Amino acid sequence: MCGIVGYVGHRPCRDLLIAGLEKLEYRGYDSAGISLLQDGHIDSVRAVGNLANLRAAVGLDGDNGDGGVAIVAPPATIGLAHTRWATHGRVTEENAHPHGDCDGQIQIVLNGIVENHAELRRELQAEGHSFSSETDAEIVAHLIERHDKGDLTEAVRAAFAELRGHYAFAAMHADHPDTLVAARQECPLIVGLGEGETFVASAIPAFLAQTRQVLLVENGEIVTVHASGAELTEAGGAPVSRESEEVTWDEDAAEKGGFPTFMLKEIHEQPDAVAETIADRLPAMDRVDLSALELSDELIAGMRRIVIVACGTSYHAGLVGRYAIEQWARVPVEMDIASEYRYRDPVVGPDDLVIGITQSGETADTLAAMRLARERGATVMALTNVIGSQATRDADTVLFTRAGLEIGVPATKTFTSQVAAMYLLGLWLAQARGTLPREEIAALIAELKGIPSKISTTIEAVDTRVRAIARSHAEARFFLYLGRNIGLPVCLEGALKMKEISYIPSDAYAAGEMKHGPIALLDESTPVVCVATESPILDKVLSNVAEVRARGADVIAIATEGSERVAEVADQILYVPPTDWILQPILAVVPLQLLAYHVARLQGLNVDQPRNLAKTVTVE
Ligand code: AGP
Numbered sequence: 001m002c003g004i005v006g007y008v009g010h011r012p013c014r015d016l017l018i019a020g021l022e023k024l025e026y027r028g029y030d031s032a033g034i035s036l037l038q039d040g041h042i043d044s045v046r047a048v049g050n051l052a053n054l055r056a057a058v059g060l061d062g063d064n065g066d067g068g069v070a071i072v073a074p075p076a077t078i079g080l081a082h083t084r085w086a087t088h089g090r091v092t093e094e095n096a097h098p099h100g101d102c103d104g105q106i107q108i109v110l111n112g113i114v115e116n117h118a119e120l121r122r123e124l125q126a127e128g129h130s131f132s133s134e135t136d137a138e139i140v141a142h143l144i145e146r147h148d149k150g151d152l153t154e155a156v157r158a159a160f161a162e163l164r165g166h167y168a169f170a171a172m173h174a175d176h177p178d179t180l181v182a183a184r185q186e187c188p189l190i191v192g193l194g195e196g197e198t199f200v201a202s203a204i205p206a207f208l209a210q211t212r213q214v215l216l217v218e219n220g221e222i223v224t225v226h227a228s229g230a231e232l233t234e235a236g237g238a239p240v241s242r243e244s245e246e247v248t249w250d251e252d253a254a255e256k257g258g259f260p261t262f263m264l265k266e267i268h269e270q271p272d273a274v275a276e277t278i279a280d281r282l283p284a285m286d287r288v289d290l291s292a293l294e295l296s297d298e299l300i301a302g303m304r305r306i307v308i309v310a311c312g313t314s315y316h317a318g319l320v321g322r323y324a325i326e327q328w329a330r331v332p333v334e335m336d337i338a339s340e341y342r343y344r345d346p347v348v349g350p351d352d353l354v355i356g357i358t359q360s361g362e363t364a365d366t367l368a369a370m371r372l373a374r375e376r377g378a379t380v381m382a383l384t385n386v387i388g389s390q391a392t393r394d395a396d397t398v399l400f401t402r403a404g405l406e407i408g409v410p411a412t413k414t415f416t417s418q419v420a421a422m423y424l425l426g427l428w429l430a431q432a433r434g435t436l437p438r439e440e441i442a443a444l445i446a447e448l449k450g451i452p453s454k455i456s457t458t459i460e461a462v463d464t465r466v467r468a469i470a471r472s473h474a475e476a477r478f479f480l481y482l483g484r485n486i487g488l489p490v491c492l493e494g495a496l497k498m499k500e501i502s503y504i505p506s507d508a509y510a511a512g513e514m515k516h517g518p519i520a521l522l523d524e525s526t527p528v529v530c531v532a533t534e535s536p537i538l539d540k541v542l543s544n545v546a547e548v549r550a551r552g553a554d555v556i557a558i559a560t561e562g563s564e565r566v567a568e569v570a571d572q573i574l575y576v577p578p579t580d581w582i583l584q585p586i587l588a589v590v591p592l593q594l595l596a597y598h599v600a601r602l603q604g605l606n607v608d609q610p611r612n613l614a615k616t617v618t619v620e
Helices: 013-026 051-057 117-127 140-147 152-162 253-257 262-268 272-280 295-300 311-327 366-373 413-433 438-475 487-502 509-517 540-548 586-603
Strands: 004-009 029-038 040-050 079-086 106-114 165-172 180-186 190-193 198-201 215-216 221-226 229-234 305-310 332-335 350-359 378-383 396-401 478-484 506-510 527-532 554-560 570-576
Touching: 004 013, 004 106, 004 180, 004 478, 013 029, 013 051, 013 079, 013 198, 013 366, 013 570, 029 051, 029 106, 040 051, 051 117, 051 413, 079 106, 079 165, 106 272, 117 140, 140 152, 140 165, 152 165, 152 180, 165 272, 180 527, 190 229, 198 221, 198 229, 198 262, 262 413, 262 586, 272 413, 295 413, 305 366, 311 332, 311 350, 311 413, 311 487, 350 366, 350 487, 366 396, 378 413, 378 438, 396 413, 413 586, 438 570, 438 586, 478 487, 478 509, 478 540, 487 527, 487 586, 506 509, 509 540, 527 540, 527 586, 540 554, 554 586, 570 586
Parallel strands: 305 332, 305 350, 350 378, 378 396, 478 506, 478 527, 527 554, 554 570
Antiparallel strands: 004 079, 004 198, 029 040, 029 079, 106 165, 165 180, 180 221, 190 198, 190 215, 221 229
């Protein structure tokens, strides 16, 4: 998740663009860049690291360094800027945006992922285009160059038609000093309309200090931006008329994208996070591509088992992954809490694949467990959200989630992205080991590709009901979560969220275990949250739920749309869209995130920074 911002108007825009990037830094900050057009000449400066390095490079803090922009920057009144969260290509200056075409006359900044970048790059290289970065994004500049016949909007339209993926980009051309053209495919893009100036950006905070008049750009649309305003057109060229709107957010709300907290914003970012995490790893409707992991065929075919080590929410994502990998790839998966694993002198060796799941990539216990396994000869994979983190250095290979920066301490979008990555791994291993027929893999890939929009549907469908349920249980002294099989990790995650942000004691239990003790905890005042989505053992879950209902507990069930039987044993039901039963957890967790969130908010608690908790636990 990167941040893009563009400006065309009457004011010198170097500082405006850098200020815009500072408001987008929450989207990603491993490198940044700016391109300014003045008198037909484009100057670009890019820098690795956070924005302070770019500021220094453009001489904003008095030190001109050797950045060219410092010379012409002030007068330029059109430009593009970008802050990066690397997905394709290492964190280097060459891979930082803006990217240019062969002679740099066309500049682009992009947020998201171009899925068909490899084949387009081959085509363009065959036509003589020379590339200067490893990124998928640079493709766009060369495609616009390929179609450039003097009309920037039409060149962008032709390029847009060739792209596949999940992205938004903006383009500038040295021959068109009064025009920027941008396009949107899934990823956010917004226009800011000022007096004699216009902004285009990934999010409103980038220009909110300059104008509160915004024009929404919908999916599949192209917008041509001038100082005097913006014209929207459909991908096919038909004009689109849309009223602009006034934004009333204050500074704090702006940083949170209009949401009251980072946690709620990040819950709403889950569709994007999952979409970007799976995007180019599903290059075809029946194929998963994780070849970037460079795991040897011997290991894939001969691995004795997979061991997953992690802490907290990441551990719960691993638990979901275990079901998927065992079910699809028939590889035994052992789970362990990292802080326990390292002290139990584990039996692990060369035939084992050890996966350390850690969104921050800096959790001490998980790192230590990974190092121990590596010392004992196992192949170690890190599943992390942070490029350049310690985990990426302590592992033999890395599978990245692409959730963007997660600021709220309670992990939400990184959890669903980790689960999505686990599904990719399970399918890829099944594909490589031939344990699932191609049609079944194709069917599961189709379901997985549908998950981002189903998460959006779930949030919209359940939020109001969850608020009502939260109101009726905000005073509860204890929450119990029940589930079985792949529903149990979802319960563990729901209970952890409730504990960490509402401070209400909460426990998650395998429903079949209830009668062996925990059922004694129940009385009329106990809200019992049951994950009862469609699965081969739903009957079992429902009979366990009936047991607790019989003790007067108030049952809140998470069920699959269309599943009637749950109504017999539950007082309140929150429905999630149907999908393959192994994929249901990535949807079923959403109502649980929202329940914990609304219960905590009703108590006026700071959900983004709960007491006693840190986002990254770097101590053992
Ligand atoms: C989850 O909401 C918590 N922030 C915490 O349990 C977290 O999952 C745990 O500390 C692991 O963090 P990691 O994924 O960065 O390793």
